Amino acid sequence: MEHPGEGTRNGGSFVVSCESVSFSYPGSGRPALSDVSFELRPGEYVGVVGPNGGGKSTLVRLLNGLLKPDSGRVLVSGRDPATEPFEVRKHLGILFQDPENGLVAPFVEDDVAFGLENLGVPRKEMRDRVAGAIRAVGLEGFERREPDTLSGGEKQRVALAGLLAVEPDILVLDEPTSMLDAAGRREVLAYLETLRAEKTVLHVTHHLEELVRSDRILVLNGGELVADKTPERFFSDADLLRENRLVLPVVQRLALEIGLPPARLRTPEMLAEAILAKTESGTRAG
Amino acid sequence: MRLELRDVRYVYAPGTPFEVEALRGVSLVVEPGEVLGIVGGTGSGKSTLVQHMNLLLTPTGGEVLVDGVDATTLKKSELRRRVGLVFQFPESALFAPTVEEDVAFAPRQLGLDEEEVQERVLESLRALEAGELAARSPFALSGGEKRRAAIAGVLAMKPEVLVLDEPTAGLDPATREDLLALILGLRNAGISVVLVSHDLDEVAEVADRVCALQEGRVRAIGTPAEVFYREPAQAPATVRVASLLRESKPEIGAPVRFAETLDALRALQGA
Amino acid sequence: MTSRSLGQFYPVASPVHDLDPRAKILATAVFVVGLFLIDSTVGLLFVAAALVALVTMSRIPAGTFLLLLRPVLFIVALTVLFQVLFSREGVTLAEWGFFEIRSGGLSLGFFLALRILLLVSSAGLLTATTAPVALADGIEDLLSPLKRVRFPAHEVAMMMTIALRFIPTLGKEAEKIKGAQAARGADFSEGGPLRRARSLVPLLVPLTVGAFRRADELAEAMESRGYRGGEGRTRYRELRFRKRDALALAVTALVLLVGILL
Numbered sequence: 058m059e060h061p062g063e064g065t066r067n068g069g070s071f072v073v074s075c076e077s078v079s080f081s082y083p084g085s086g087r088p089a090l091s092d093v094s095f096e097l098r099p100g101e102y103v104g105v106v107g108p109n110g111g112g113k114s115t116l117v118r119l120l121n122g123l124l125k126p127d128s129g130r131v132l133v134s135g136r137d138p139a140t141e142p143f144e145v146r147k148h149l150g151i152l153f154q155d156p157e158n159g160l161v162a163p164f165v166e167d168d169v170a171f172g173l174e175n176l177g178v179p180r181k182e183m184r185d186r187v188a189g190a191i192r193a194v195g196l197e198g199f200e201r202r203e204p205d206t207l208s209g210g211e212k213q214r215v216a217l218a219g220l221l222a223v224e225p226d227i228l229v230l231d232e233p234t235s236m237l238d239a240a241g242r243r244e245v246l247a248y249l250e251t252l253r254a255e256k257t258v259l260h261v262t263h264h265l266e267e268l269v270r271s272d273r274i275l276v277l278n279g280g281e282l283v284a285d286k287t288p289e290r291f292f293s294d295a296d297l298l299r300e301n302r303l304v305l306p307v308v309q310r311l312a313l314e315i316g317l318p319p320a321r322l323r324t325p326e327m328l329a330e331a332i333l334a335k336t337e338s339g340t341r342a343g
Numbered sequence: 344m345r346l347e348l349r350d351v352r353y354v355y356a357p358g359t360p361f362e363v364e365a366l367r368g369v370s371l372v373v374e375p376g377e378v379l380g381i382v383g384g385t386g387s388g389k390s391t392l393v394q395h396m397n398l399l400l401t402p403t404g405g406e407v408l409v410d411g412v413d414a415t416t417l418k419k420s421e422l423r424r425r426v427g428l429v430f431q432f433p434e435s436a437l438f439a440p441t442v443e444e445d446v447a448f449a450p451r452q453l454g455l456d457e458e459e460v461q462e463r464v465l466e467s468l469r470a471l472e473a474g475e476l477a478a479r480s481p482f483a484l485s486g487g488e489k490r491r492a493a494i495a496g497v498l499a500m501k502p503e504v505l506v507l508d509e510p511t512a513g514l515d516p517a518t519r520e521d522l523l524a525l526i527l528g529l530r531n532a533g534i535s536v537v538l539v540s541h542d543l544d545e546v547a548e549v550a551d552r553v554c555a556l557q558e559g560r561v562r563a564i565g566t567p568a569e570v571f572y573r574e575p576a577q578a579p580a581t582v583r584v585a586s587l588l589r590e591s592k593p594e595i596g597a598p599v600r601f602a603e604t605l606d607a608l609r610a611l612q613g614a
Numbered sequence: 615m616t617s618r619s620l621g622q623f624y625p626v627a628s629p630v631h632d633l634d635p636r637a638k639i640l641a642t643a644v645f646v647v648g649l650f651l652i653d654s655t656v657g658l659l660f661v662a663a664a665l666v667a668l669v670t671m672s673r674i675p676a677g678t679f680l681l682l683l684r685p686v687l688f689i690v691a692l693t694v695l696f697q698v699l700f701s702r703e704g705v706t707l708a709e710w711g712f713f714e715i716r717s718g719g720l721s722l723g724f725f726l727a728l729r730i731l732l733l734v735s736s737a738g739l740l741t742a743t744t745a746p747v748a749l750a751d752g753i754e755d756l757l758s759p760l761k762r763v764r765f766p767a768h769e770v771a772m773m774m775t776i777a778l779r780f781i782p783t784l785g786k787e788a789e790k791i792k793g794a795q796a797a798r799g800a801d802f803s804e805g806g807p808l809r810r811a812r813s814l815v816p817l818l819v820p821l822t823v824g825a826f827r828r829a830d831e832l833a834e835a836m837e838s839r840g841y842r843g844g845e846g847r848t849r850y851r852e853l854r855f856r857k858r859d860a861l862a863l864a865v866t867a868l869v870l871l872v873g874i875l876l
């Protein structure tokens with residue numbers, strides 16, 4: 058197990074912490090999470106990766122009290138989601154994987170208002186916050202649209218707006234783009250990028266390219282936290298990737314194979330540039 | 344079997360305010376024993392096109408030909424046996440108490456005797472490496488397992504053409520790679536595969552030919568290199584990298600698959 | 615298929631459409647009760663005339679509205695026939711073997727038929743001029759006083775809006791499953807009733823299982839967004855009861871009163 062917390066440190070006050078958390082689903086032989094400990098600092102963007110069944114979804118649900126740990130403790134902004142779920146949910150919002158099943162209301166603006174309704178926010182204030190959230194995800198004009206007329210990317214943006222309206226400090230993204238097509242993924246990721254500066258983000262994903270600019274990447278496999286690394290170290294560690302059935306995207310894989318740093322080369326354009334630079338300097342030197 | 348679509352048009356809800364022309368004259372051929380990749384963004388008509396291949400939808404104009412014969416003259420059940428269609432997220436249609444019961448559905452509908460049915464069930468499950476799932480409930484399986492069980496259910500009809508609509512949607516990358524390898528195995532066993540996908544990298548790895556759809560029309564059709572290098576901005580990552588290097592380093596050629604792209608890049612650096 | 619096109623809602627701009635749904639629901643209730651208190655055909659005809667005026671005001675095309683009555687035509691015909699053939703009131707108008715057609719039968723038949731048609735028309739007018747979501751809101755509001763006696767008014771309303779939200783989704787899912795099973799050789803239209811019922815299993819089982827999974831995920835999402843029942847909840851959508859709504863209600867009561875007196 059690697060030294061925990063290799064990533065950046067800023068301040069040392071923790072916004073989310075898991076201390077030796079373990080959890081087993083009733084009736085299951087194996088623990089879903091086993092003695093997992095980590096911390097999120099304010100403003101960090103942390104990725105969570107690992108094979109399916111490795112405990113990622115379980116972890117997400119422990120963070121907001123949907124599940125309660127069998128042992129160990131979870132703290133979110135100083136509160137325990139197992140005992141104070143309502144309070145925690147004001148500060149921590151989750152964007153789930155299936156865009157369809159997170160939308161509860163017959164119209165977009167009503168759905169965005171749902172969280173605010175639950176908090177008992179007065180109507181006038183709700184209208185302003187809903188409008189703001191809809192603007193933040195670029196869906197002006199969609200207020201009276203019905204969910205089933207929207208594309209996957211649009212649905213996830215509505216769900217995101219619903220979370221933003223509540224103004225949480227922490228966003229947990231549970232594979233938010235897995236069920237979207239390429240265009241939908243680009244859309245949603247573009248808006249998630251804009252939140253980076255303001256919120257603390259925990260991003261569970263299989264698409265490793267989404268984590269190239271994260272502060273740290275946690276690897277969960279078989280319920281255990283097997284690594285906590287910076288993107289640079291993570292992307293270059295072929296053994297780690299292989300052992301955890303993690304597949305690098307094409308650009309990163311090419312980079313790794315030809316000896317260029319995968320973490321810094323996000324797009325095909327960047328890779329091409331780097332290759333040209335390398336061959337230039339190669340010919341000049343040789 | 345040679346499956347041909349000739350100038351196929353399709354209009355949804357004609358004559359109503361919701362009228363939409365989804366296909367505006369699509370012509371393509373699925374040759375025997377190949378993997379044909381169909382790519383295109385949302386609204387390109389991919390899913391509509393795919394449902395014409397087994398006549399779940401009948402064209403508003405143009406024709407669908409099976410070995411030169413108009414498909415509408417064939418018995419529907421016969422056509423659907425020869426052209427197997429697997430929808431996106433096919434596991435949502437699993438219904439039987441066990442996987443083997445579910446896979447047996449299609450052969451039983453064909454009226455085969457029980458012995459033949461059982462044989463087909465075993466064969467199909469084995470082809471999808473899902474043999475050990477036979478006695479399990481489809482609802483208790485993981486996403487990847489359910490996906491393979493659903494595909495086996497269509498494979499049990501022994502189709503000559505297998506049409507897969509986004510077969511790797513929602514799967515994690517490792518499972519995705521496993522499934523693609525199984526699909527190539529089917530092609531090697533003689534089944535033609537039509538692979539509809541929004542993931543260009545995936546299509547780059549497995550397709551023998553590619554058809555790019557845009558707004559209900561065929562934008563380009565040919566070998567992966569031909570189609571992808573024509574429009575490098577809308578191409579798999581490998582092609583995008585190579586085409587950017589082409590200007591200054593034309594010796595890179597036109598690689599499409601990962602392995603050949605890597606070789607080309609290594610050769611470039613070695614030079 | 616959108617939830618707006620569900621059932622008989624006919625989206626068009628009209629004074630009737632603009633009325634508060636609570637007023638419309640109450641007016642319909644008053645109407646129905648009033649109908650049963652009217653005992654003269656003249657009274658019914660008066661009320662019918664008022665209803666026709668209302669339908670005209672709602673800008674719903676006559677043809678569309680009459681379609682609403684189609685399902686009950688059979689019952690109406692049966693009622694009239696029964697009265698005409700078996701009533702022993704009034705003067706005999708014609709005879710045919712055992713059956714006697716009497717004036718009393720005709721007039722009673724007409725009366726009953728008219729009442730059934732008016733009942734169905736009033737309900738139809740309600741659903742045609744009120745969007746399903748508005749209806750749900752109206753019902754929730756009207757039932758909320760019952761919260762004091764532990765009636766789950768909020769939960770009922772929440773169930774209705776969620777159902778409305780998911781009907782088009784489930785509809786599409788059903789279409790997809792049908793297509794997938796048809797691709798495997800399933801035939802939903804073949805055979806006698808028993809065979810057809812059995813052929814629905816490959817459609818109903820996955821649809822139901824899928825619906826339960828959706829419900830699970832939806833519940834998680836709702837809880838994660840702070841939902842904990844109706845306690846302390848505010849509402850984004852607004853219902854405003856205005857003077858015209860009170861007026862509509864009063865006029866309805868008045869019309870029924872006149873009908874009763876006639």
